[in-house]
Amino acid sequence: MSENKKAKCIMVQGTMSGAGKSLLCAALCRIFAQDGLHTAPFKSQNMALNSFVTRDGLEMGRAQVVQAQAAGVEPDVRMNPILLKPSSDVGSQVIVNGEVRGQMKASQYFKMKKSLIPDILRAYNSLAEDFDVIVIEGAGSPAEINLKADDIVNMGLAKLVDAPVLLVGDIDRGGVFAQLFGTVELLETDERDRIKGLVINKFRGDVEILRPGLSMLEDKTHLPVLGVVPYLRVDIEDEDSLSERLEKKDAVRPLDIAVIRLPHISNFTDFMVLEQHPLMDVRYVQNTRELGAPDLVILPGTKNTVEDLLWLRQSGLESVILKLAAKETPVLGVCGGYQMLGETLYDPDGSESGRPQTLRGLNLLPTETTFCAEKHRAQVTGEVIAAPFTGAMLTGYEIHTGNTIVRGEPFCTHADGTKEGCTNQNVFGTYLHGLFDSGELTEKLAEYLCARKGIDPAAAVPVSMEEYRREQLDILADGVRNSLDMDAVYRAMGMENPRRCKA
Numbered sequence: 001m002s003e004n005k006k007a008k009c010i011m012v013q014g015t016m017s018g019a020g021k022s023l024l025c026a027a028l029c030r031i032f033a034q035d036g037l038h039t040a041p042f043k044s045q046n047m048a049l050n051s052f053v054t055r056d057g058l059e060m061g062r063a064q065v066v067q068a069q070a071a072g073v074e075p076d077v078r079m080n081p082i083l084l085k086p087s088s089d090v091g092s093q094v095i096v097n098g099e100v101r102g103q104m105k106a107s108q109y110f111k112m113k114k115s116l117i118p119d120i121l122r123a124y125n126s127l128a129e130d131f132d133v134i135v136i137e138g139a140g141s142p143a144e145i146n147l148k149a150d151d152i153v154n155m156g157l158a159k160l161v162d163a164p165v166l167l168v169g170d171i172d173r174g175g176v177f178a179q180l181f182g183t184v185e186l187l188e189t190d191e192r193d194r195i196k197g198l199v200i201n202k203f204r205g206d207v208e209i210l211r212p213g214l215s216m217l218e219d220k221t222h223l224p225v226l227g228v229v230p231y232l233r234v235d236i237e238d239e240d241s242l243s244e245r246l247e248k249k250d251a252v253r254p255l256d257i258a259v260i261r262l263p264h265i266s267n268f269t270d271f272m273v274l275e276q277h278p279l280m281d282v283r284y285v286q287n288t289r290e291l292g293a294p295d296l297v298i299l300p301g302t303k304n305t306v307e308d309l310l311w312l313r314q315s316g317l318e319s320v321i322l323k324l325a326a327k328e329t330p331v332l333g334v335c336g337g338y339q340m341l342g343e344t345l346y347d348p349d350g351s352e353s354g355r356p357q358t359l360r361g362l363n364l365l366p367t368e369t370t371f372c373a374e375k376h377r378a379q380v381t382g383e384v385i386a387a388p389f390t391g392a393m394l395t396g397y398e399i400h401t402g403n404t405i406v407r408g409e410p411f412c413t414h415a416d417g418t419k420e421g422c423t424n425q426n427v428f429g430t431y432l433h434g435l436f437d438s439g440e441l442t443e444k445l446a447e448y449l450c451a452r453k454g455i456d457p458a459a460a461v462p463v464s465m466e467e468y469r470r471e472q473l474d475i476l477a478d479g480v481r482n483s484l485d486m487d488a489v490y491r492a493m494g495m496e497n498p499r500r501c502k503a
Helices: 023-035 062-071 107-128 155-161 176-186 207-222 268-275 305-314 317-324 336-340 441-452 465-483 486-492 498-502
Strands: 007-015 041-042 045-049 051-053 059-061 082-086 091-096 099-105 131-135 165-170 195-203 225-230 256-262 280-285 296-299 331-332 344-347 357-360 367-384 393-406 413-415 420-422 425-431
Touching: 007 023, 007 155, 007 465, 023 041, 023 062, 023 131, 023 165, 023 465, 041 062, 041 107, 045 486, 051 062, 051 367, 051 393, 051 486, 059 062, 059 082, 062 465, 082 107, 091 107, 099 107, 107 131, 107 155, 131 155, 155 367, 165 176, 176 195, 176 207, 195 207, 195 441, 195 486, 207 225, 256 441, 268 280, 268 441, 296 317, 296 336, 305 317, 305 336, 305 344, 305 357, 317 331, 331 336, 336 367, 336 393, 336 425, 486 498
Parallel strands: 007 131, 007 165, 041 131, 045 082, 165 195, 195 225, 256 280, 256 296, 296 331, 331 425, 344 367
Antiparallel strands: 051 059, 082 091, 091 099, 344 357, 367 393, 367 413, 420 425
């Protein structure tokens, strides 16, 4: 774009968490990119346990990573300058510009968050110099009247960057007219003026039946309804606790993979590739009854390894996992799950758990982990050296606190020759997130599990994660484009629809 020309923007706010803001923003990123516009996502403050490490070793929320992929651009920490990673019901790790700022209680953070406005504006203005369009995602609802005074992510941000707003309601949960009307009524006059249109999301059925309600809604709010977006069945990463994929309990495909749903589970997106494999079913389980006798047990990442290890013990899942491992059921630990599989976990300064303590691990791997305040972040390429996955090429990232001493065989070798992870017969552990994304480890895992079950893996068609992601994003974009008045969206940004200009 030309020098001194600042990006246009559109902001998506919702009537509640889970209204579909993240996916609608991803769809808009895809649509604008398809229309030839250099597009970037932006969310000033994201609360999520699913995070990503950029090429320069900085941490950001995965929702903006997905939106960047939709726009066809590389994820950049400027797209998410503040990331809150909950570590308890009342506290979070605060990450600013990709670096840990500290562990804070909610009350502490609320007192200081307005001081982060310069960081937010620097990130946004820098993006605005590099892109044509910025798609901004809000958080929760702009009508939380107890939080509005210090808002830096909804209308507060919209005012700071002069953003027009689309307000989205979720009809699938019911009460969408009350959601939208109530939200508009609770806003100040200048905030209402920023809303350029209403969007009803996740609709199932005949839209003609809805039309009388749409007219009444427009009369009451004095705002146009710009679209009714259908319930789009796309397989795209979603936000942590609201993910429907975590609720699946029954295996239908031949290979049954059980992921332990830890209380502070993080980066469960690591296993989306497995979910898409034609032979694999991935279930997220919380108790011994749900666990059953799977073909593979996965201990995933966690924001609080110590607390989740204690939960695993108290729930009885530790005992069952140990029995399964003793019967040669494969067990895989990723990041915090890898740490749990070791012999001992040391937290000498309480940096992980809040108080100094030493815990025994599951003792399935010959490792010891000592926690520290410093976080390790890096993108990684490498190759698995552990049988039966030898030779599988890996791409991913590490994001963890704690140093692990390994006395056994490593799991993989990084491109620089560094040995990483540990393996012990049917138990495997690694710090690498995204380990299945290249597809090679996925296929070797499928072959291994099929051989154990006497199944012919040739019946399955290999899935290219990159191709699958592109296909799903295109389906999402097409569904939104066909149901949203894109002419009105472009007008809200002070632009002409490029497709109309070319016609």
